[in-house]
Amino acid sequence: MHVLSRPSLRKVIHSAIPFIAFTVFVLPLVLSEPAHAIPAFARKYGLRCSACHETWPILNNFGLKFRDNGYQIMDDRDAPIWQNPSYWPATFRMTPLWHRFSNLQAVDTYAAGGVSGAAIQRITSTGVDLSGLDFLTGGTLYKNISFFLTPSADSTGAFHFETAATRFDNLFGSTWLNVKVGKFELNNLLSEKREVGLTGDGGEYQTYHFIPVGDGNIFGQMGDNQLGIEYLGHSYNDRTRVSAALLDSDDGNVNLTLGSNSYTGFFTFDQAFDAGKWDVQRVGAYAMVGQAATYYKTTGGVPIPGSGVNNQSFSRIGLTTLFYLGPHFDFSFVTQHGQDNAWFGQGYGDAVATDGNGGVTCTGPTATTPGCPPNATPGTTLPVTARAPIWNGYTMEARYIYSPQLIFIGRFEAERMQQQATLGVPQNLGNINLWDIIARWNPFMTNRAGLALQAEYTVLHQIGTGPTVGLTTANLNENELLLATDFDF
C-alpha cells in the first residue's frame, strides 16, 4: 500500500487547492444549467422548480401564490382526478454532511490524583453527520381542498409530525376565503421552514425563537409549526395577503401536554407593489398576542400535563419586508418587538417540560427536580424586582441568485434586550449576534430529484450564556462550518 510521506502529502494538498477553489467557485458558474422541477409538485405540473422557488426551498412570488391557492395553479386541472393514477405527491429530503462545530465549555482540569478544578476551553469537533429526514407530501384532494403532511425524523430516526394540515381554499369562489386546520407553519413572509441554512444555529431564525435568559414561556416561537386554525385571504395576483390564526399555546406539542386551555392569535398583513424593472416589492407586518399557562395542578408534587391555568400574556409584533433589486438580488428584513409577562420572565410557564436545561429530563418543577422550570402554584408571588422582559430583534438576509441553481446568502441577526426580567440584571444579558454565510449549488435538478451542494459558515455570539466556572460565566461563542449534500427525491 502506497503511503504518502508528510512533505509529499503537503505538496498534494497545496496542488489541490486551486482545483478545490475551481470546483467550489468557478465550476458552478460554468456548469449552472437551467433548473428543472423539484419532485412532488413539479412532477404534477411539469414546471421547473425555478418556477416556484428562488432556489429550493425558498419561494418566489409565483410559489407564494401557488401555496396561497392551496398548492394549485388554478388551471381547472389541479384536482388529483386529472392526474395519472400513478402520481404520488411525495418527496424525501435528507442531508448527509460534514460538520465542524466549535464552542466554549467548562472542562475539568486535572492534577495528580484527579480533578483539580475547571476551566473554560474551546472544544472543536468534526465529522460526517446526518440531518433529519423530511417526508414531504402535499397537494390537492379535490379542487380547492388540499393537504400537507410532513412526517419528520430527527437524525436519530425519532419521528414526529412537523406538518399535518388540511386546507379549504377559495370558499364561495373567493380567493379571500381560505381556511387551514391542523399543524402548520405560521404565515411568516420570511419563512424559517424554507430557509436554506443547515447548521444548528443558522438553520433557524433567532428572531423567531428568541426568549430572554431564564424566561419560561415556551410558546413565543414564531418559527415553530403550531397547532390551530388559520384564515388566509389574498388578492387574485397575491399582491395583498392577510391572515389570522388561532393557535393552541403549546408550541405545536400534541396530546394537550401543556397549557391547553390557552390560546394565541397570530395576525399578518403584507402588500406587494409592482416596481417595474425592480420586480415586486413586498412590505408587511405581523402581531402575535396570546396567553400561556404558568401554573400546573400537581399530583404528588408533579405537574399534571394539560392542567395549565393562571394564563399570562405575551406579544410579538414586527415588520417584514422583501425587496427585490432585479432578478438576481433580493433583501429581506424582519423586526420584532417582544414582551413577556413578568411571570414568564421569572421562569414560570413550562413546568411539564420533557427536557429541561442541561439535558435534565423534567418530571416536576424546580421544587422537586433541580434544573426544571418552576410552577406558579397558589400562593406563589413574584419578587419585587420582577418585571416584564422586553426585547427587540432584527433579521437581515440578502441573497444573490446567480441562477436558480446557484445562490449565495448572507444573514445577520441581532437580538437586543430592552428590559430584563429582573431589576439589576445586566442590560445586555442574552443579547445575540449571528452571522451566517451560505453558498448553495444545485449541479442538476430534474422533475424527479434534486441535489444541492452547500457550504455554510455560522457564528453565534450570546452574552452571558456560556459555561460557568466558579463565579465567571463566559459568553456563548459558537461557530459551525458545514459542507452538505442536500438531496430530495
Added chain:
Amino acid sequence: MRTALQKWALAVGAAAFFALPLVARAQVTTVEIGSRDNIESHVDGYTGHVKDAAYDYRRYCVSCHGPLGDGNGEVAAWFDPAMWPKPRDFQLGIFKCRSTPSGTLPVDQDLFDTIARGMDRSAMPPWSQFTRYQRANLVAYIKHFSPRFVSEKPGTPITIPAEPEVTPERIKAGRDVFARVQCWKCHGVQGMGNGPSAATLTDDQGRPIEAFNFTSGARPKCGDTDRDIYRIFMTGLDGTPMPSFADNIKPDEAWDLVFYLRTFMPQPSKERELAKTMHLEPVNPNAPAGQQ
C-alpha cells in the same frame, strides 16, 4: 409516356419540394432566432426587450415551451393532449387568444394578457404575479421566436360594440344563432362539449382537442367576461377547429349568442335566471331552419 425512372424522379422531386420546408423548420437555430433579438413589444406603457426576458423565460417558461420556443420543452413529451394540450409552438406565430381577425398576428396586448390570465385546462398557469415590465419583456421574447413578427404586422383588433341589455328575446335569438351556425355540432345541444363532431376534433397539428364544455364551470381559455366570449367567436381560436364567425354573424347576433351560452354556464348570471323562467329547450338539430 414517362419512363419509370422519370416517374420516380418526379415523385422524389415532389417529396423533396414538400419536405424541404419541414427540414428547414427542424433546423431553426438559436442563431436564426437570435437574429431577431431586436424585436420589441410596446404595451401598457412599457417597451419590452428580448434580452431583458431571457432570465425569466429560462426560469419560468422553458420547461414547456423549450429553449427554441418550439413547444418541445423537457416536459412537453409527458403532456397527454387529451388532458393537457401540448405547449404552444411560438415559432409558428399562431395564437389562440387574439383580439385580431383570424389568421393575423396578435397585438402585444393579447400576448400580455394571455401571460397573466394563463390558459385554463392546460399547464399554462396564470402568471399574474409578474410585473408589467416582466410581461412586456416576455411578449418581446415570445415574438422573437417567429419570423412572422418580422415579415407581418399584427391584425387590427376587432371592434366590440357596447353590450346590450339581456332580454328573453335576445336569449331566444341566441339559441337560433347557436342552431344556425351549428355550434352544437362540436359543443352539443346542451353545451356539454359532446356534439357529434366532438370526438373527431384535432388541432392544426393533428392532436386531439376537446370542444369546450360550457356546463363544467370551467373558464373559457381566452377569458370569461362577456366581451371575451364575444371576441372568441368573432376572431376564432387560431390553430384549433374553432373558426371565426365574423363573416357569418352580425355583431348584434354575436351578443345574442353570448347571452345564450351564458345559460349553459353554471356561474350565477341574469341569463340563467331568465332561462329558468323561459323553460328554454335545447336546440333541435333536425328542426327546419328558423323553426327552433
